[in-house]
Amino acid sequence: MLLAIDVGNSNIKIGLFGSGEWKGKWQIRTVRDMTADEYGVAFQSLLSQAEVQLSEIKSTVMSSVVPPVTGSLQKMFRRLGGAEPLTVAPGIKTGIR
Numbered sequence: 001m002l003l004a005i006d007v008g009n010s011n012i013k014i015g016l017f018g019s020g021e022w023k024g025k026w027q028i029r030t031v032r033d034m035t036a037d038e039y040g041v042a043f044q045s046l047l048s049q050a051e052v053q054l055s056e057i058k059s060t061v062m063s064s065v066v067p068p069v070t071g072s073l074q075k076m077f078r079r080l081g082g083a084e085p086l087t088v089a090p091g092i093k094t095g096i097r
Contacts, residue, residue: 003057005073005085007064014043016050016057024050032068036075043076060085 001018012030016023026046031038047054060077062085064070070087077084088094 001052001057001059003060003085005060005062005064007062007066007069007073009065012069014046016047016052023052030066030069032066034069034072036072036079039069039072040076040080044080054080061088062086063088 001016001023004015004017006013007030010030011027014024014026014028016025024046028042028046044054054077062070062073064073064087070089074085074087086092
């Protein structure tokens, strides 16, 4: 399964894709000072709605315009054992100008 995360200034949009279909789409508020543990609780709650464990996610991609949240989410994935997110940011080699 693929977990896609778009961190914006107001909201974080999350999509879970697998077996050719969207398993879940969610939106939560962006909270700059939320800890990795707090985001972990939120993500695990959303994934449980789709009856998916974080360990089932094989790929994660994230874009973000909020560096403090980017760090918290990366830390959350490391702690919970999820797929380390590919973070789309300046300097990443995508082949797109």
